Amino acid sequence: MNRFVAVLAALALGACSRADEPAAGPAVSPPTAGVTDAMIAAAAGGEWLTHGRDYSEQRFSPLQQIDPATIGELGLAWFADLDTARGQEATPLMHDGVLYTSTAWSKVLAFDAATGRQIWAYDPKVPRETLARACCDAVNRGVALYGDKVYVGTLDGRLVALDAKTGKLAWSKLAVPDQDSYTITGAPRAAKGLILIGSGGAEYKARGYLAAFDWATGKEVWRFNVVPGNPEDGFAGEGVNAKAMEAAAKTWGGEWWTLGGGGTVWDSIVYDPRTDLVLFGTGNAEPWNPAAHDRGEGDALYTASVVAVDASTGQYRWHFQETPEDRWDFDSNAPIMLADLEIGGKQRHVALHAPKNGYFYVLDAETGEFLGARPFATQNWTTGIDPKTGKPAINPEARYEKTGKPFIALPGGFGAHSWHPMSMSPQTGLVYIPANEVAVPYLAKKDWKESAIGYQTGLDGAPVSMPADRAVRSQAAAATTGSLLAWDPVKQARAWVVPMKGPWNGGTLATAGGLVFQGNAGGEFVAYDAKTGGRLWSFPAQTGIVAAPMTYTVDGEQYVAVLAGWGGVWDLVAGTLASKAGPVRNISRLLVFKLGGDGKLPAPPPLSKAVLDPPAFKGTAQQVARGGDLYARYCSVCHGDAAVAGGLNPDLRHSGAIGYPDTMKSIVIDGALSHNGMVSFAKALRPADAEAIRHYLVKRANEDKALENRGS
Incomplete structure (x- = not known):
């Protein structure tokens, strides 16, 4: 050879x-x-x-x-x-x-x-x-x-x-x-x-x-x-x-x-x-x-x-x-x-x-x-x-x-x-x-196209996100x-x-x-x-x-x-x-x-659990489907799978912004919180997309509120 x-x-x-x-x-x-x-x-x-x-x-x-x-x-x-x-x-x-x-x-x-x-x-x-x-x-x-x-x-x-x-x-x-x-x-x-x-x-x-x-x-x-x-x-x-x-x-x-x-x-x-x-x-x-x-x-x-x-x-x-x-x-x-x-x-x-x-x-x-x-x-x-x-x-x-x-x-x-x-x-x-x-x-993801901002993975994240299902969540946690x-x-x-x-x-x-x-x-x-x-x-x-x-x-x-x-x-x-x-x-x-070290840490602040109190869902199934798709691609990497955050970044199910279309637009499209790291997504999204994401978040918050009420 x-x-x-x-x-x-x-x-x-x-x-x-x-x-x-x-x-x-x-x-x-x-x-x-x-x-x-x-x-x-x-x-x-x-x-x-x-x-x-x-x-x-x-x-x-x-x-x-x-x-x-x-x-x-x-x-x-x-x-x-x-x-x-x-x-x-x-x-x-x-x-x-x-x-x-x-x-x-x-x-x-x-x-x-x-x-x-x-x-x-x-x-x-x-x-x-x-x-x-x-x-x-x-x-x-x-x-x-x-x-x-x-x-x-x-x-x-x-x-x-x-x-x-x-x-x-x-x-x-x-x-x-x-x-x-x-x-x-x-x-x-x-x-x-x-x-x-x-x-x-x-x-x-x-x-x-x-x-x-x-x-x-x-x-x-x-x-x-x-x-x-x-x-x-x-x-x-x-x-x-x-x-x-x-x-x-x-x-x-x-x-x-x-x-x-x-x-x-x-x-x-x-x-x-x-x-x-x-x-x-x-x-x-x-x-x-x-x-x-x-x-x-x-x-x-x-x-x-x-x-x-x-x-x-x-x-x-x-x-x-x-x-x-x-x-x-x-x-x-x-x-x-x-x-x-x-x-x-x-x-x-x-x-x-x-x-x-x-x-x-x-x-x-x-x-x-x-x-x-x-x-x-x-x-x-x-x-x-x-x-x-x-x-x-x-x-x-x-x-x-x-x-x-x-x-x-x-x-x-x-x-x-x-x-x-x-x-x-x-x-x-x-x-x-x-x-x-x-x-x-x-x-x-079928017919995936690159975007000007965000992840470029070619995956469809919405259909495989964690559902609001007690049994599925328990099984996933156990594994x-x-x-x-x-x-x-x-x-x-x-x-x-x-x-x-x-x-x-x-x-x-x-x-x-x-x-x-x-x-x-x-x-x-x-x-x-x-x-x-x-x-x-x-x-x-x-x-x-x-x-x-x-x-x-x-x-x-x-x-x-x-x-x-x-x-x-x-x-x-x-x-x-x-x-x-x-x-x-x-x-x-x-x-x-x-x-021999004898130092002590100060007492930690008490853990508190925020209570879900979302606005009523008034969107359409089409908006939720669109919003879920966009959330999975652009938002989940920072705010968590299925809109459930881990604690470091804001949990958007609890956000006051999801009740107000103009506020959501000002954050997602206009970049009102860019100084905190939440930049404008106007390169990839339109105001109607921000509204679809908002409806998805409201829907998800209401789903998880229902689980809480049932003792999940």
Whole structure:
């Protein structure tokens, strides 16, 4: 087999061997003072210098002062109230006694790590109307430390560098192609003098990419585009990746580039010093429904994949596609970790990945060779995976655009595991995964057309929204769960599992003290025995925790820190299921614990349940049908499935505006609340559409009021 044929064969299987050696990249000088590559790689026990602690992103700390024997003495050392009452998803970093964290709306704070004294604060002043293009709340997953600077990606698409001592702006760079379809919510990574960052926006009209910027100046050094552009323009503009883009273009159909194509790199980025590669996960192809924009029946490379590029130049090296033909929003953006394991009797340097699609993958970190995959959660979108190639056999019923019928997928778009970081302990050999069991219905929209604003998924959401039916809601709630799953990546099997009341629980931290820490959606921060999963300690956080904890030492004393604050896409979209783990509210705080800590939180405000008191329904069946269709497409992503909000954004069944046509028009069409993030939808909707949505909301409110009156 000659080299050309071999490369084509590897492409067909979804993994490519090492490409030609890349050309030398632009000269970038890494920092020699402050936080350096050597420091991140060495990962001194007392500090936490990058998102996953070190370049392996295993989130394992060698600290062991806090262990099963001492955990009972763990208490609150200090806390800091935050001024951003949205979802809090960041992992704090600690260097030289200073704790750095981002919060919602891309704000950055620096604290004395021992006392909690605030040292400085930075607000990038993200316009609140940015929420209209942010699929999943105004969240931010963390900062990067490098040299003498702190880096944050802002929701409106900037990469910002701050002086680490003062918080003053060093430079700011618009990192996204435009500020209409793109956002940034992920944590930057730093290596080899570069700051690495991607973007969100795949449900809009974004073209996924990973970009590298000079740490000192903000100058862009390279950019790898996940999705190829228009073939008629040629691929010379892709530079060292021209051949990779030309190969990918053959796997797409239609005019995919006109909607961007998706494939956004909105979270997982890992630098591997051993191979000098950057590994990253990519989002799903767009629209979700392949028939909506005729993107064809090909694999749509390099979406829903793990991709590796040369760290210095961004040149393509290999990829492995986990979900070809992705039509279920199975992003591969879940965190990737590196490890050295004995696989099949041979020591291998591997990448471990548990993405949304429910399979746990083991890949060779240097070549992308598929080494194995097993389902770690319930899945019905495949009938199995080829044990040699890793190619999934797609369940014919899962191709909903072909059947014309609804398909209830397990997992659904929320994922068997999403962005919530997993951790690994070399002591136990186990990976600790925040897992979900959440089914999602999919139905292709007939005669779908793109719009100037809002989601571009090609789905028909109204017919599959949660009905006002007590039995259906009860069944859906019973089937919606979560767990803390300990997974053996060598045996590819569960070691133990801790069931949770609901999904969307926080990321995990493993320590040499034999512990696993995790917050949950029910408002607890918990420590478990890493070997058995036994519950050893808990703290009532007063709000749901979705972020991952970290740990550090100051003056020989170990601390554990976690951001608390309920929110994110589950709370926004899940409707009646959003509070499955129990009624929670957003009380955004940074919580820091140590042995002997005796701090106390102030009493939380009492939970109150708003009483439905809607106006009488006076619309027509045609208006309700039209309004339901429009609500599902344009409104449900922020205000919840079937008009039931999770608590973070307003529940429109309770809104006073639904009783007044002029008020509804002023909000939906005229943009009266743009300053609060509710922008005008005049680009897509007319006044008659706003009136139809109003009648739908009134109808839904009256339906649920009737259920309440019957004791539902």
